[in-house]
Amino acid sequence: MxxxxxxxxxxxxxxxxxxxxxxxxxxxxxxxxxxxxxxxxxxxxxxxxxxxxxxxxxxxxxxxxxxxxxxxxxxxxxxxxxxxxxxxxxxxxxxxxxxxxxxxxxxxxxxxxxxxxxxxxxxxxxxxxxxxxxxxxxxxxxxxxxxxxxxxxxxxxxxxxxxxxxxxxxxxxxxxxxxxxxxxxxxxxxxxxxxxxxxxxxxxxxxxxxxxxxxxxxxxxxxxxxxxxxxxxxxRRMQQWDTRQIGLVQPNDAITLGVPEPAPGFSREYPREMASTERLIAAGAQWVAWPEARYKGYFDNYSVRARYAQALAGQGVPLIFHDVERRWLDAKRVSFNTVAMLDGQGELAAQYRKMLRMPFGEYLPEPWSWPLLKSVTDRVFGEFLRPLGAGEQHRSFNLDGMRVVPKVCYEAAFPGFVAEAINTDGAGKMLLFLSQDNWFGETSQPFQHANMSILRGVENRVPMVHLINNGPSVVTAPNGRRLANTAAFNRAELLVSIPFDDSVGGSFYSRHPxxxxxxxxxxxxxxxxxxxxxxxxxxxxxxxxxxxxxxxxxx
Incomplete structure (x- = not known):
């Protein structure tokens, strides 16, 4: 039982x-x-x-x-x-x-x-x-x-x-x-x-x-x-250095998938940013930078190139800005996210093409680019997905001994990639990140993006500027100390003094990332x-x- x-x-x-x-x-x-x-x-x-x-x-x-x-x-x-x-x-x-x-x-x-x-x-x-x-x-x-x-x-x-x-x-x-x-x-x-x-x-x-x-x-x-x-x-060391006066323009352009019209009272040839640039030059800027923002038409339109040259030639101050560049390569028209530097006479002196493209925004990674899945991604991402070509090498812009290393937006998130740009010859280099973060609204994302770039400056022991279209833009010394910053979600013009020594820059991490x-x-x-x-x-x-x-x- x-x-x-x-x-x-x-x-x-x-x-x-x-x-x-x-x-x-x-x-x-x-x-x-x-x-x-x-x-x-x-x-x-x-x-x-x-x-x-x-x-x-x-x-x-x-x-x-x-x-x-x-x-x-x-x-x-x-x-x-x-x-x-x-x-x-x-x-x-x-x-x-x-x-x-x-x-x-x-x-x-x-x-x-x-x-x-x-x-x-x-x-x-x-x-x-x-x-x-x-x-x-x-x-x-x-x-x-x-x-x-x-x-x-x-x-x-x-x-x-x-x-x-x-x-x-x-x-x-x-x-x-x-x-x-x-x-x-x-x-x-x-x-x-x-x-x-x-x-x-x-x-x-x-x-x-x-x-x-x-x-x-x-x-x-x-x-x-x-x-x-x-x-x-x-x-203590930076107290002995010279300083460079740099002008930063934060336009706070609204987001758009299309090509926006110029701001009221301005034109494609003479945008609001150029007026800000002239004010910053008058205040003592030795060079000026604009962020990644609205389409400017510099590479597409002769009238824009001629007017920029005219505006800068009378000032003798270089300008760095971002724009879309279109080129024919192997019988195909390819677009690049390009950072251009105009010298003191307004002539195109150097340019950098963005190397790290954002997946699903600037290119389709495999396997999502395969025919079977591409229709799905096209439906999800629509117009936002605009395939861009990738740049092939890092560049530095020589501005009177200061070698500015430009990077675009998404690239700030990759420590090893940025360190490779500084490399073994970091003396006299400075990092310049140009970003457009209005896609994320008035959230904490632009602040987090700025924090990433601060670490890139300390990792490589170089001065760093992160210029964000909608702010907060930030400028730091090689030890991460903030030298200046702007308010977020506003237009701003910032003139900042950056300690600089052309014999200093680079780190162990830069050489061995x-x-x-x-x-x-x-x-x-x-x-x-x-x-x-x-x-x-x-x-x-x-x-x-x-x-x-x-x-x-x-x-």
Missing amino acids: PDTTSDFLAGNARADRLPESLARMLFRLLLAGLSGFLLCVPWLSGHLYWVGWLAWVPLLFALRDAQPVSALLLGWFAGTLCFAGGSYWLAEFLVNLKQVNSLLSMGLASLFWCYLGLVIGLGCMIYRWLAERLCGWELLVFPVVMVSVMAAYPMLFKTHFADGQTLFLPALQAIEFTGAPGLDAMMMMFSMLVFRLLAPQNPFQARYSRTINCLAWTLLIAWLGYGYISLHDWD HLFLNLVYGSAAMLMGWALWRGRLAVRRRARRYNRTTRPTGN
Whole structure:
């Protein structure tokens, strides 16, 4: 006769365990969601940069003892919330882009946030898989894995948590050796150290971890200590430098997919920006720059070229601006996003064609360019998708010894690419980013874009100007200190004095932009190889124990 009483009690025990397990998972999700929120806070408010150093702690508690699959889901949830909060402006971008309704734009943006969030999920899954096999090495495993996965994961642009640290200048200085991924790793390591201080450990693990913790604290102190010393050393050195007076025009042009008419009272030959340029020259500007903005017709119309030359010849001051350039190449008409420099006589002296094109905006990457999928992308992106040709090489514009390295909009997001433009001959160079961010409305996106470019200046130890059509435009010294900035979402004219020395510029990162990430990739591969080796040893030991216990004994 079956024991119905014991079956009933076992069923009740399982029923009791189910709510307990569900509550534990919900608590883990709550912790992961808290981390997702904290991770995006510094992107939204630079004054809360310190939050980014603690943001991973709740997620680490959520991942404690989690299986890799659970870690994937928890990390994915945290990552999706992080990117949804940090790039909330994507929904408004889609409305401006396609004039779709808010519900559809939110749905499309959510799919993109889920895709981006998966990068955190994959990092958490690999971290937990390694942590189970390399007990005690979590302090190294977590930053190495997360930085590796984020660097390798395909994104429209590379995202760094270091972008939210532009007001914490001492933390920025050492990225001249590692680039932004190095600061990402330091922030992750600090969160792991805090987690290890708060999470109870058994006596064996505590003794084993003490030495590793001390080494990690020493590395962090050295990173920040170098930052404080370097920051003030650069301030002291720049006091001895000459200055250059640079004029910046921020027109705040409205967005349009078509070719807009000139502003009232102005013409294609004499735009509002030229009037601003004349005022800045009268105030003492040694050269003037305009941002990426409305179509100007410089390359298409002789009348525009002649009038620009006439306006500048009487001033003797060079002008840098952006326009669409159309050329016939191999019997095909190709358009380029081009930055042009006119010399003091108004003649075209140099030009740079944008090299990194924005996927789905300026070209279709594979496989989306294949015939079967192209009809879908044409329907989604419509007129916004305007294929452009890619430039073939970096350029620098020589302005009386100052070598200005121009980059266009999207290119500011790629540390290695910008470092290659500075390269081994960085002396006398300066970065100039020209952007049009009105597509994103009055959101935090232009501020985040400006923060990216500040890191590019520190990484390469050169002065940096990021001129944004709708602001905030920003000018920084080689140590990231802000020299000037404009208000966002307004027209502005800015005359700024930039400290300059033609013998200074470039960094270790400029010369070796891929070294740190290659070391991180190598470390991740070694950790995974070690984990696999230890796993095979553990299987062999279990097999030997099983054989000993099951071996038949003789009579």
